[in-house]
Amino acid sequence: MFVLRNIAISATVYVMPIIIIFILIYGYLKDVKLYETFIEGAKEGLNVSIKILPYLVTMLFAISILRESGAIDMITDISGPLLKLLGIPPEVLPLAFMKPFSGGGSLGITADIISKYGPDSQIGRIASTMMGSTETIFYTMTVYYGAIGIKKMRHTLVCALIAHITGVIASCIICNIVFGV
Amino acid sequence: MINTIWFFMIFIGIVLSFIKGNTAAVMDASLKGAANAVELTIGLIGVMGVWCGVMKIAEKSGLTEAIGKIMHPFMRLIFPDIPKRHPAMGAIILNISSNILGLSNAATPFGIKAMEEMQKLNNNKDRATDSMVMFLVINSACIQIIPSTVISIRSSAGSKNPSEIIITTLIATAMAGLVGIISCKMLERYYE
Numbered sequence: 005m006f007v008l009r010n011i012a013i014s015a016t017v018y019v020m021p022i023i024i025i026f027i028l029i030y031g032y033l034k035d036v037k038l039y040e041t042f043i044e045g046a047k048e049g050l051n052v053s054i055k056i057l058p059y060l061v062t063m064l065f066a067i068s069i070l071r072e073s074g075a076i077d078m079i080t081d082i083s084g085p086l087l088k089l090l091g092i093p094p095e096v097l098p099l100a101f102m103k104p105f106s107g108g109g110s111l112g113i114t115a116d117i118i119s120k121y122g123p124d125s126q127i128g129r130i131a132s133t134m135m136g137s138t139e140t141i142f143y144t145m146t147v148y149y150g151a152i153g154i155k156k157m158r159h160t161l162v163c164a165l166i167a168h169i170t171g172v173i174a175s176c177i178i179c180n181i182v183f184g185v
Numbered sequence: 186m187i188n189t190i191w192f193f194m195i196f197i198g199i200v201l202s203f204i205k206g207n208t209a210a211v212m213d214a215s216l217k218g219a220a221n222a223v224e225l226t227i228g229l230i231g232v233m234g235v236w237c238g239v240m241k242i243a244e245k246s247g248l249t250e251a252i253g254k255i256m257h258p259f260m261r262l263i264f265p266d267i268p269k270r271h272p273a274m275g276a277i278i279l280n281i282s283s284n285i286l287g288l289s290n291a292a293t294p295f296g297i298k299a300m301e302e303m304q305k306l307n308n309n310k311d312r313a314t315d316s317m318v319m320f321l322v323i324n325s326a327c328i329q330i331i332p333s334t335v336i337s338i339r340s341s342a343g344s345k346n347p348s349e350i351i352i353t354t355l356i357a358t359a360m361a362g363l364v365g366i367i368s369c370k371m372l373e374r375y376y377e
Binding site: 020023024027028030031033034036038041042043044045046048049050052053054056057060061062063064065066067068069070071072073074075078111114115118119122123124128129132133134135136137138139141144145147148149151152153154155156157158159160161162163164166167168170171174175178179182183 | 186187190191194195197198199201202205207210211212214215216217218219221222223225226229230233234235236237238239240241242243245246247248288291293294296297300301304310311312313317318320321322324325326327329332334335338339342343344345346347349350352353354356357358360361362364365368369372373375376377
């Protein structure tokens with residue numbers, strides 16, 4: 005298992021260069037002007053980054069207020085007893101509520117839970133699984149819709165949150181099945 | 186909807202800070218958050234530049250189109266309104282594969298490219314299409330083969346088997362993704 009993991013992790017190091025060299029060779033064989041084309045793309049990248057900035061400022065401003073005020077802790081306290089019935093231990097709730105908003109924030113909570121309860125405790129395993137199973141929805145929505153100027157997001161948030169809740173509940177159930185309670 | 190959510194995020198946060206008496210810290214954090222957005226963007230410019238450059242070569246050489254064509258039978262089920270030879274398909278596949286491989290740096294530029302291509306197919310430029318929503322929901326339940334950040338945290342905390350959560354993470358993500366896709370298909374007709 006240990007050897008397998010090392011192979012898998014070192015394999016990820018080679019993924020990026022392999023993709024790049026493959027695309028470059030393919031382009032070279034197809035007579036694409038590599039240098040000029042790359043610059044053309046880099047220019048587009050620059051424009052998109054600058055276009056996203058105001059959206060990111062607007063969203064991170066609001067997320068920071070919500071996070072720092074302790075609102076997420078309060079929601080955790082209120083909904084704790086109810087969610088315990090679903091098999092979600094109250095210790096991992098701050099993570100479940102933080103994850104949609106902030107990647108850095110939820111990583112901090114995960115590290116905190118792991119050091120407090122131990123990486124090989126049931127709580128630690130559930131938190132680790134949860135951390136890897138969903139993305140920061142608000143950030144992704146802000147960046148992707150901001151880049152193309154979409155205003156009506158329709159069912160995006162509802163469905164993304166449904167997926168997120170599924171991930172949270174599934175993490176608890178699967179860890180209980182695989183590692184035993 | 187986003188207007189209401191944004192308002193309540195700030196409203197709840199500020200009112201709560203009055204009650205708890207930590208208003209100064211909250212305001213300080215809010216400005217740091219905004220400054221952080223600029224830092225993030227500056228970091229993003231370089232990475233975006235590189236990957237958009239690579240992406241452009243893949244596009245001009247016809248590689249994106251070729252990948253899109255190969256994967257089309259599977260993708261047609263999830264993204265029915267994207268035509269076979271459209272570059273959006275290639276960009277979506279590159280985004281999802283980067284997510285799976287844990288190349289989050291590359292995933293964002295590919296994802297934005299996919300959104301731009303899907304926007305070209307959109308008749309109402311303010312409104313997200315079914316495919317865009319589907320794409321975002323799939324992205325928010327990102328499947329990743331090796332959750333390397335979590336493994337390294339566990340490892341440094343002295344875990345006996347840091348990678349034991351790979352399987353559980355995979356199953357949990359797959360379930361989140363599946364439920365996300367199904368809910369998208371079910372709800373898309375109810376949202377104008």
